[in-house]
Each structure stands twice: as structure tokens, then as C-alpha cells.
Amino acid sequence: MSYLIAFMIVFIGFLWQVSLDGIQRKVTAKIHRRVGPPWYQTFMDIFKALSKSSITHGFIYDFGVMMALGGTIATFMFLPFGNIVAFNGLDNFFVVVYLLAIGSLGMAMSASGSGNAWAGIGIMRALTQMLAYEVPFMIVVFGMIHVYGTSSLSELAHVQQMNGIFGWHIFTMPLGAIVAFISLLGMLSKVPFDTPIAPTEIASGPMVEYGGKHFGMLILQHEFATLVEVGLFVNLFLGGGNLIEYLIKYFFVYTLVTLIYAVSARFRIENVVTFFYGVPIVLSLVQAAIVIFTGLGVNV
Amino acid sequence: MNIFEEDLNDTITFWEKIKNIFRGKSLWMLHYCTGCGAVELPPTMTARFDMERLGMGPMATPRQADVLLITGYLSVKTLRRVIYTYEQMMTPKYLVGFGSCTINGGIYYDSYAVINRLDYYLPVDLYVAGCMPRPEAIMNTFKTLENMITKGEANGWKKYVENYDWYRNNQIRSLGEVYVKDEFHE
Ligand code: SF4
Numbered sequence: 396m397s398y399l400i401a402f403m404i405v406f407i408g409f410l411w412q413v414s415l416d417g418i419q420r421k422v423t424a425k426i427h428r429r430v431g432p433p434w435y436q437t438f439m440d441i442f443k444a445l446s447k448s449s450i451t452h453g454f455i456y457d458f459g460v461m462m463a464l465g466g467t468i469a470t471f472m473f474l475p476f477g478n479i480v481a482f483n484g485l486d487n488f489f490v491v492v493y494l495l496a497i498g499s500l501g502m503a504m505s506a507s508g509s510g511n512a513w514a515g516i517g518i519m520r521a522l523t524q525m526l527a528y529e530v531p532f533m534i535v536v537f538g539m540i541h542v543y544g545t546s547s548l549s550e551l552a553h554v555q556q557m558n559g560i561f562g563w564h565i566f567t568m569p570l571g572a573i574v575a576f577i578s579l580l581g582m583l584s585k586v587p588f589d590t591p592i593a594p595t596e597i598a599s600g601p602m603v604e605y606g607g608k609h610f611g612m613l614i615l616q617h618e619f620a621t622l623v624e625v626g627l628f629v630n631l632f633l634g635g636g637n638l639i640e641y642l643i644k645y646f647f648v649y650t651l652v653t654l655i656y657a658v659s660a661r662f663r664i665e666n667v668v669t670f671f672y673g674v675p676i677v678l679s680l681v682q683a684a685i686v687i688f689t690g691l692g693v694n695v
Numbered sequence: 696m697n698i699f700e701e702d703l704n705d706t707i708t709f710w711e712k713i714k715n716i717f718r719g720k721s722l723w724m725l726h727y728c729t730g731c732g733a734v735e736l737p738p739t740m741t742a743r744f745d746m747e748r749l750g751m752g753p754m755a756t757p758r759q760a761d762v763l764l765i766t767g768y769l770s771v772k773t774l775r776r777v778i779y780t781y782e783q784m785m786t787p788k789y790l791v792g793f794g795s796c797t798i799n800g801g802i803y804y805d806s807y808a809v810i811n812r813l814d815y816y817l818p819v820d821l822y823v824a825g826c827m828p829r830p831e832a833i834m835n836t837f838k839t840l841e842n843m844i845t846k847g848e849a850n851g852w853k854k855y856v857e858n859y860d861w862y863r864n865n866q867i868r869s870l871g872e873v874y875v876k877d878e879f880h881e
Contacts (some may be wrong), residue, residue, distance in 0.1 A: 420747070424748075427741075427742050429745035430748045431745070431747060431748060432748055432749075433750075436721065436750050439717055443718050443720070446714040446717055447786065447787065448785050449785055523871075592753035594754075597756075602756070602759070603755075603756045605758060606756075606758030606784070606785040610759055
């Protein structure tokens with residue numbers, strides 16, 4: 396039964412995220428004062444890419460792509476999707492963070508298997524950026540987990556709903572929410588932080604050798620990774636909610652990300668690291684200290 | 696080889712038609728700008744003419760691209776790179792020639808360094824007329840290309856596979872040996 400639910404949420408999540416991606420392209424186009432593609436454009440892109448031929452650069456190259464896609468879909472199955480939890484009791488923050496790394500590592504493995512120099516540079520940048528954004532994010536979330544004594548995501552979402560809207564962590568832990576949102580931009584590799592896949596500098600970085608079916612699978616992987624990362628933010632700071640509420644919150648978070656990336660330019664990789672290790676890490680430490688020592692902002 | 700055997704048939708099956716619809720609606724182009732026609736591409740891409748409304752977008756690498764734009768005159772030295780690029784793209788792939796220089800040499804028809812007819816070396820699906828073509832003409836071409844793909848008529852890459860010997864002989868006649876990948880001692 397739980398497997399059936401898991402497949403169902405994967406299907407709904409796919410339809411939702413891919414059409415939302417098309418809508419965000421429309422939003423970006425409106426900001427640039429153009430017409431923009433139709434909302435189903437991303438579906439077209441994915442199916443077109445899957446209908447093309449592709450070449451292989453060896454076993455590692457193929458296997459890494461499948462590992463990235465499979466690992467990310469598996470991560471998504473463990474995340475609470477609204478109030479639907481596929482595997483009860485396993486919707487744990489640590490499970491999600493641990494499994495999410497499999498996707499990135501599969502992609503890193505496969506891209507280095509392609510043997511292209513741009514891919515190597517792209518992966519180096521991607522892993523460096525991961526090192527930068529994970530630290531402040533983890534400090535905030537670990538503070539939260541320490542106080543509540545649980546790392547179950549649906550329970551963390553549940554405790555926020557006790558006090559209505561103002562119980563959400565975005566209001567009770569504003570500093571932490573700001574840090575987590577900045578980290579979310581880094582996780583999604585959207586424009587201020589899209590150093591790993593800089594098309595104009597390093598020819599799409601890790602993606603440089605992928606074409607056809609492999610590339611289609613990587614677009615899918617990216618969509619599912621987005622589902623997981625935005626979903627983490629919604630569950631931890633916006634209080635989850637039932638399916639409809641969850642999707643509405645998801646929509647607003649993702650649109651905010653789009654509004655930021657439509658108007659900004661790219662950081663260099665060392666700027667990314669110094670940026671994350673500057674103000675966000677201080678804010679996150681202050682937030683963790685407040686939460687742990689005074690209990691202010693959490694309703695234990 | 697990166698070629699679907701069933702794609703090489705001329706009969707169009709039901710799945711073939713569905714695939715063609717997807718392929719026509721989403722075209723990624725490689726902006727490998729070879730000649731002066733390329734200056735008309737930025738206005739086509741950006742806000743005024745907005746290429747993205749046709750589902751087109753620039754791609755940074757030949758592996759992901761569907762359309763290769765030859766924007767104008769091709770010197771012999773560039774032709775070599777264009778052939779490498781074209782052969783690295785994934786099938787099905789389409790090639791569009793810009794301006795009179797790709798059709799008959801244009802104002803460079805008697806130059807020693809520029810090839811006259813692109814058609815001898817690579818299979819061209821569609822030409823854009825003009826020297827240089829205006830963005831409206833380019834958008835119109837892309838729309839035509841979209842319709843051709845949806846109907847299954849943009850078969851340049853099949854022609855290239857089937858008449859490979861002929862194309863290769865022409866390439867070798869202009870370039871000497873094509874497949875020596877020695878970048879520094881050409
Ligand atoms: S056709 Fe005209 S614009 Fe195009 S490359 Fe030739 S000279 Fe330049």
C-alpha cells in the first residue's frame with residue numbers, strides 16, 4: 396500500500412513541478428517583457444529529449460545518470476507531500492539529506508566518467524557550492540531538531556500548526572528562515588548561485604557531454620531535486636499543511652525564487668563561498684543560540 | 696553509432712508522428728556564430744522578437760542542440776569545425792543556412808578562403824534569404840522549420856547518413872583529410 400502511495404505522489408509531483416516550471420518560465424518572460432513559451436513547454440522539452448538518440452561514454456556514465464535519477468526520486472518518496480506520508484515513521488530529516496546526496500554524487504560520478512574537462516570544472520564548483528550552502532542550513536535545522544527532540548519532518552511541520560499562522564517558523568524564527576531561503580537559492584542552482592552550470596563560461600559544466608536520453612533523465616532529476624528542496628523549506632518553515640495548502644505554499648516559495656533569479660547576475664565560485672560563510676553563517680549561529688538557550692520562537 | 700535504425704525509415708508510424716510533434720515544439724539551437732549574419736540573432740533571442748515563444752533556446756554544447764545555425768560565410772578553416780560540431784550532435788538534427796553566402800557564396804563568391812555552397816558539405820534543411828536576413832525572416836524560418844519537423848519533412852540528417860560517401864568526398868576535396876584532429880598543426 397505504501398508503495399502505491401509513493402508512486403502516486405511521484406506522479407503527482409512530476410505533473411505539478413513540471414507544469415510549475417513552465418509557469419515560472421512564463422513569469423520570467425513577463426519580467427523581461429516578452430511573451431514567453433506556453434506553460435507546457437517543459438513537458439515538450441523532456442519528452443523531446445527522451446525521444447532523441449544518445450551516445451555513451453562507458454558504463455560509469457550510464458550508471459551515474461540512473462543513480463542520480465533513481466536516488467532523487469527515492470528521496471522524494473520519503474518527503475511528506477502535504478499530509479501524505481508514503482513510508483510512515485521514515486520521513487526523517489536525516490534520511491532526506493542523506494539520500495539527496497546520492498543524486499548529486501551519481502551525477503558527479505557520471506559527469507567525470509564522460510572525461511570532459513568542462514565537466515570536471517563544473518563538478519568541482521558544484522561540490523564546493525554544496526559545502527558552502529549546507530553549513531548555515533544545517534546549523535539552523537539542527538538547532539530546531541535539538542529543541543523539539545525529533546527529526547521527523549511531518550512532526551516538525553505539525554508542531555508549527557498548533558498556533559495557527561503565527562506559529563510557523565518563518566515568523567517565529569525569522570533569521571533562520573532568511574538563512575534557509577538563501578541556502579535554498581544555492582541548492583536550486585538558480586541564477587545568483589548558478590556557478591556550477593554556467594552556460595556562458597564553462598558550457599553547462601557537468602551537463603556538457605549529455606545529450607538526448609541522458610539529458611532528458613537529468614532534466615527529470617533536476618525537477619525532482621527541486622521538489623525535494625522546496626518541499627524541505629515548506630515543511631520546515633511554512634508548516635506543511637494538507638495537500639492543497641502545501642501546493643499553494645510551494646507555489647509561492649518557488650515564484651519568489653523565480654523573481655529573484657530573473658533579475659540577478661551570477662556569482663563567481665569564491666564569492667559564493669565567502670558569501671555563505673559571511674552573514675548567513677553568523678545569522679544561523681545567532682538563531683541557533685536563541686533557540687537553544689532561550690527557547691524563544693519555538694513552542695515546545 | 697548514435698542513430699535510431701527505425702528513424703531512418705521513410706514511412707511514418709503513429710509513434711513517429713507523436714515524436715515529431717515533440718521535436719517540432721522544442722528546438723534548442725547551437726549559437727556557433729560563423730559569419731556576419733549572426734548579429735541578427737541577439738535581437739531574435741531577446742525581448743523584442745522573443746525566440747522562446749517558439750520553444751527555442753540557446754544551448755551551450757552541441758550534444759544538447761537540435762538546430763545548428765550556419766550564420767553566413769564559412770571559411771575553409773571554420774568548415775572543419777562546423778563538420779566536427781555537426782557530427783557531434785544527436786540525431787535527429789537540423790541545419791539552417793543564413794543568407795546568400797551559404798547558398799552561392801554571396802559577395803565572397805570568388806574568395807580563395809571561403810566555400811561557395813554549403814550544400815556540398817553538409818545537408819541543409821532550410822535557407823534564410825537575405826544579406827543579412829532580418830529577425831522577422833529568421834522567426835519565419837524557425838516557424839517553417841517547426842512545421843517541417845512536425846510533418847516529418849526535415850530529413851537532412853537522413854540524407855547525410857545515406858549519402859555519406861558523397862558528402863565526405865566533397866569535404867575531403869576542400870579540406871584535405873577531415874578526420875585528423877590535430878588542432879595545432881592544420
Ligand atoms: S550573406 Fe551577407 S550578411 Fe550573410 S554572411 Fe554573407 S555577407 Fe554576411
